[in-house]
Amino acid sequence: MGKTRSYCMVAALAAVSFLGTSCSKHENVPLGSGFIEATEVTISAEVAGTIEEIYVEEGDEIAVGQPIVLIDTTALALELEQARAEQAAIRTHIQSAEIKLKQAILDSSLAAKEFTRISNLIASGSVREQQYDEVKTHYRQVSLSTAAARAALAAARADLERMRSQIDLIRERLSDCKPRSPMTGTVVTRYVQRGELVTPGKPLVRIANLDTVWVKFYLNPDDLGKVKLGAKAEVDAEIPETKPLMGKVTWISPKAEFTPKNVQTKEARADLVYAVKVTIPNPERKLKIGMPVMVRIQ
Numbered sequence: 001m002g003k004t005r006s007y008c009m010v011a012a013l014a015a016v017s018f019l020g021t022s023c024s025k026h027e028n029v030p031l032g033s034g035f036i037e038a039t040e041v042t043i044s045a046e047v048a049g050t051i052e053e054i055y056v057e058e059g060d061e062i063a064v065g066q067p068i069v070l071i072d073t074t075a076l077a078l079e080l081e082q083a084r085a086e087q088a089a090i091r092t093h094i095q096s097a098e099i100k101l102k103q104a105i106l107d108s109s110l111a112a113k114e115f116t117r118i119s120n121l122i123a124s125g126s127v128r129e130q131q132y133d134e135v136k137t138h139y140r141q142v143s144l145s146t147a148a149a150r151a152a153l154a155a156a157r158a159d160l161e162r163m164r165s166q167i168d169l170i171r172e173r174l175s176d177c178k179p180r181s182p183m184t185g186t187v188v189t190r191y192v193q194r195g196e197l198v199t200p201g202k203p204l205v206r207i208a209n210l211d212t213v214w215v216k217f218y219l220n221p222d223d224l225g226k227v228k229l230g231a232k233a234e235v236d237a238e239i240p241e242t243k244p245l246m247g248k249v250t251w252i253s254p255k256a257e258f259t260p261k262n263v264q265t266k267e268a269r270a271d272l273v274y275a276v277k278v279t280i281p282n283p284e285r286k287l288k289i290g291m292p293v294m295v296r297i298q
Helices: 002-028 074-124 129-176
Strands: 031-044 049-054 069-071 185-190 203-219 232-236 245-252 272-281 292-297
Touching: 031 185, 074 129, 203 245, 203 292, 232 272
Parallel strands: none
Antiparallel strands: 031 203, 031 292, 049 069, 185 203, 203 272, 232 245, 232 292, 245 272
């Protein structure tokens, strides 16, 4: 009987010692709570028009470059056709200007030779002064015509470049009629319906990358000294069917701030705290945006 009582006392003391050690370890581990967030992008319309097609729904997985919607392209298609017709007309004008320049250069060459010949003859007194003046005037006129032909050709080529830029711009606007996803992720919100008229800046969809999520929480200065960049952290959504996931500390705020009102009690709101961000791989999408979690730094 005495041995049994002694054994029970030893067991009780061991249990108390274990609990005390566990509590002590738990108290030394920096803890925090926050809400799951993810990198999100809102895709907005860049042109005005009516939504003709919608290619994604909320919850769909979307890849980089995948089209999201199709905005009516009728007006832009007609504008592009007209610009191409003007471009063809300018090219014809350039061909005509090139021919005129070649003729002007030929005329100028002949006039220059004639002027040189007459200039040599007048020195010897073989030609009259009037004939010399006529040849000189013709030479100047031909030279001016050549300069004008060059200017006309340069202007036509400039018009062609301007039209090319205009066509490129129209094509870009046509491309904007079918906006594409800039990232791989999940469509979390769709803001438009088929047949809806949109204007530039109108949100179309919101996409989130759920493969990697993060949580921001706050620690007091005493606990902050126990945390380092790259430290492992256990993130627990405290849902029976969801096991804790492992993440790591990827950012620590360099300056203190007052505790956000939605995090601590009124008594603690005056305390200065530091924000800490933990990034968590989430390949199975167990953690959802807005999900409250408990974070334990290891």
